[in-house]
Amino acid sequence: MSGFKEKFEEYIKFTEDSLKNYNALSEGERAQENLVTAMNYSLEAGGKRIRPVLVYAFCEACGGDFARAAAPAAAIEMIHTFSLIHDDLPAMDNDDFRRGKPSCHKAFGEAMAILAGDALSVLPFGIIADDSALDPQEKVRIISVLAKAVGKSGMIGGQVIDMENEQRSDVDEVNLRNMYRHKTGELIAVSCIMGCICAGADGDMISYAAEYGYKLGLAFQIVDDILDVTSTTEELGKPVGSDEEENKTTFVTLFGVDEARNIADNITNEAMNCLEHFENNEFLKELTEMLLKRKN
């Protein structure tokens, strides 16, 4: 398909512009300037912006105007950023670097990083509530699915499962899939779901979008597991071999690289099948392929 790259870049630009607008320092917040600086530091650190791109792409795949999805798209990227800031904290994964830059607590101190993450966990709900494009019913529905995807039964629950798995030596495939579904799948799936809601799509479409999202999230994680052993530190932008070093159970430790790649291929094909239910699915198909074949 021609135009994939242009559309991808359009979505990214839209995301980054709206992140700036939503988090701009407003009058009367001078005393909190350092907080907003810390929030922006992590928001601007880049990353793949997969989640907002999925919000926009599913809105368009359902025949909607993707500009209607600006608030949920920015919201999901803020939530993702909040989770990375807290994940990197010394009491959590204790990572000093994130995407080649000092992590938030390294740059601003631990207390400020906790508060920057906190502020980024709350702001998204206000942004959706204050949005002028969506109607109240749509906003309430989006906030409902988003809060569930983030909270105790969602991403945060997944971090707890991950943390507890580190203390265990008997992590099996069922457990690993459950952890990935929560830790990664929930935010990816809700991105797709929110895009559909912004386009006024019906329940069936939302189910297919969710199924696609969970599958994409799982394939994404398995590819991560594979890259950790097959990539180079240069390509990956972070040390390879860290899973083995930390004695983590992954799809590679359970099945080996080749079988893990087969599993990722199969799940990606299943995800592709979900896309058949959407009329304008070319962009999403290319995106899916790109994510499976990525090198970092």
Added chain:
Amino acid sequence: MSGFKEKFEEYIKFTEDSLKNYNALSEGERAQENLVTAMNYSLEAGGKRIRPVLVYAFCEACGGDFARAAAPAAAIEMIHTFSLIHDDLPAMDNDDFRRGKPSCHKAFGEAMAILAGDALSVLPFGIIADDSALDPQEKVRIISVLAKAVGKSGMIGGQVIDMENEQRSDVDEVNLRNMYRHKTGELIAVSCIMGCICAGADGDMISYAAEYGYKLGLAFQIVDDILDVTSTTEELGKPVGSDEEENKTTFVTLFGVDEARNIADNITNEAMNCLEHFENNEFLKELTEMLLKRKN
């Protein structure tokens, strides 16, 4: 007024019952059981429950059925609890005890406390979105004011001001009032505002409720400053004299105990005046007086 105590206890019971219901472990969350246990541990630690009581009381003061306010009342107590859990963390205030019990990170470890706070910062928005008593317009309005009161220009912003003040020796009354307004005033004011919204009150009533809330929050903080030097550790349930020990600027260090008490009395009177605009204001008047005269 007769019946104050009964009503107060009714509100508290309603709050505690609904906190339990909203945070109950649902099927499929077994893997996250420890997270829910940590969340409940802090939610059940008690405290004055002032904020949910204000939500209910303002709903009734505006002629509404207070049962309509159950979701925002539980939500604000969860937000307050989230802020206490993160405040107590080693990187923040480093408090090992909260209300006579080990603080959340002492009981469950630092990583779990960070995640329990995170989960309690997000759950409230889902609870409001999923509520069956309020209509979508009311929910969106409540989520909008709540997110602002909590976020970078609200309570979290206030924590940043507080943190930065600790590095300064020139904190003056203007700065201190600004810090208290954000750190304490915002959640108290939004409790009053949400109660009015649940009763369908108009903009004027909401303005009076907000003004009352900010004043009550400030008087509450000044009384805290006074109790820190005039109370006993036994009465207060925590060590007295901690402000002086930490070299904090307070209304007592700026004005002395007697003048601080005068200021608190005057602000409380101004708060009482705001209540004159509400028809059923007896409960709120007694509550205001009780909070000014409290011993802990």
